[in-house]
Amino acid sequence: MATTDHDVPAEESPSSPVAVAGAGESAAEADEAAHLARGTTSPELLANSLGEYFRLWLRRARSGESGALPVIVGLIVLGAYFQIREPAFLSATNIANLMAQAGWIITIAMAQVFVLLLGEIDLSVAFNAAIGGTITIWMVSVHHPFPTWLAIIVGLAVSGAIASIEGLLIVWLKIPSFIVTLAGLLGLNGVLIWLFDEAGQVGNGGVISSHNNFINDLAGGNLSPVAGWVILIVALLLGGCYLIWRDQRRRTNNLAAPPLGVTLLKLGLMAVVGAVLVAVLNVNRGSAFTPLEGVPWVVLIVLVLLGGSTLLLTRTRFGRYLYAIGGSAEAARRAGINLSRIRVLAFLLAGLFAGVTGILYTSLLGSMSNDFEGGQYVLYSVAGAVIGGVSLFGGRGRMLGAVLGGFVVAVIYNGVDLLGLGAAGQYIWTALVLLAAVTLDALARRGARST
């Protein structure tokens, strides 16, 4: 019998002062109303049925805790607009392009999440990515035939090390991360130019091209159509079994668990979205002689990174401490958490994700150059994370949000390009969507307070 008791059951006599305190005096009721308005508890753990889940979820959405909803609605609106203006937008070719373009924008937004959760920021993340990407591509270029795996590891390690040094400066000298990473932004831009111009004589005329098939395939290659289906089905089965098993374990331990209907509905939605995506991407986008079909590798890479980082953020001590420090550094300190260690580790992770970004970026373009626009791309990373609901003040936000937010930025990038609006349109659109995301959030919060 799955008794989902949400309240800590009252076993003492109901006349104990504690029980009385909540028993419906006007003060207590006002309290209650305020909490419902701010009701941030996941509806999953309060609802007994699917219907009740939707009711609670709507109330929560209205109170400003709408989770991934606004960004998904935003995606649909943007997609519809671009599709109406340019029918090629939702063609298989463009969707595959979009996925490949979105890869590095999503990973750079993910990189930012680790530090944003602490209430910090990493402005140097884009140039850090460029350095990592340059080193990887230089190591596998014609005159420097290191093994590909080594080049990737060294590229990631360099980006991770750079970010860790920034983290150490922030922790040791107690300089705000904004300043340290602003210095990083400028300094690393200099290092990038120096690498190409003087030191390494990297590349030719400020550009180094990639002739490494593996690296080029990361963003440019595709899974075989069969592999796409197999991976989708295996992922859905594993994910579904895990969710149902987890909820069942909670029920057997007499803890509140989401209604089975909600879990099944979510799985069903994921299955439909995944199936449509795989089906569209498996359409032959090339010709009959040179077929071009399948899900781009980069989609799988992003999903694996999303799964890994979500596990890290939600199921490990490290992740818990990130949120705790972002919520209240003092409380975390008193709980015996080593703040410095967690902060440096967060910067290290941001650096590693920056390294991934750099490699995906070079893979997409097939080259890296010294006019890399790191100042602009770092703003993509912050915009993507914020559009996805990650708070700039720390402690709030999910990795999935950053992935969706980064995808929104990529959709604008792609759609505006298709419409031929150029850089001007791209900037203005991104600005408007960013403002809309933050305004929606602020309005929902104000609405919650005033009712």
Next chain:
Amino acid sequence: MVANSTGDGAAPAAAGAAPFVPGTTPTDGPLLQLRDISKSFGPVQALTGIDLDIPVGEVTALVGDNGAGKSTLVKCIAGIYQPNGGQLVWNGNPVQLHSPKDAADLGIATVYQDLALCDNLDIVQNMLLGHEVTRLGLLNEISMELTAKQTLRDLSVTTVRSIRQPVGSLSGGQRQAVAVAKAVMLDAQLVMLDEPTAALGVSQTELVLGLITRLARRGHAVIVISHNLTDVFRVADRLAVLYLGRLVATGPAAEFDPQSVVDYMTTGTSGRLGNGSLSQPTASSGFGTGSEG
């Protein structure tokens, strides 16, 4: 590390988990004894010759006007300050607390006024912050939730809707309850609460006062700092009145009345009780009422 001067070979580290140091007889005496504790900050003498016993199962209220030394005393017990003189005796064994961690290992928990909770984390996450249970490196949410739930149930905290609720959505009294439950869950034998009802409304105060009483009935030693004499008289079994860094009166709460406490708090003496039933600490400083001048 907690210095243990008994020298009987008992591992001091065990003191954190077990109530009594093995090899010593559990005494019926007070859990914590303060012997002639003094603390000065440069030329400022914050505490002078404090002698106080903190028994198990009773609520000891520490009262005094602003600057009387209540917070300093609590911080000496919590390991934040090291006394300049005197001795802390825990279960009959003299101890020295060099850091808050020493105090926590011994079983002393302090709930400060700011509560130190993370608003963005839920009740379970807050209660187990820094003491997470992991299995194969992953958080064991079920085990943690059951632990938290059991502790809240033991303390009869029943007004929270869901223990997966973020602490930021709780009322003041509920937050206080979570902070207390967090302290108790970590095997605390002595719980110190700094102004637990200061910012609370009537019903929330009820909740917290009930909680404090239950803590003591469950066998914890409890120290409460409060300005609110009404609340003090409702929960305290014993009172200790500080005046200008000295302990001017201690005794069962029944032997005080609000007016006498106010007299002690403001003048260091009270003309209303002349029968000597209250212990006037005379230990070392030999102070009398005249020495306050």
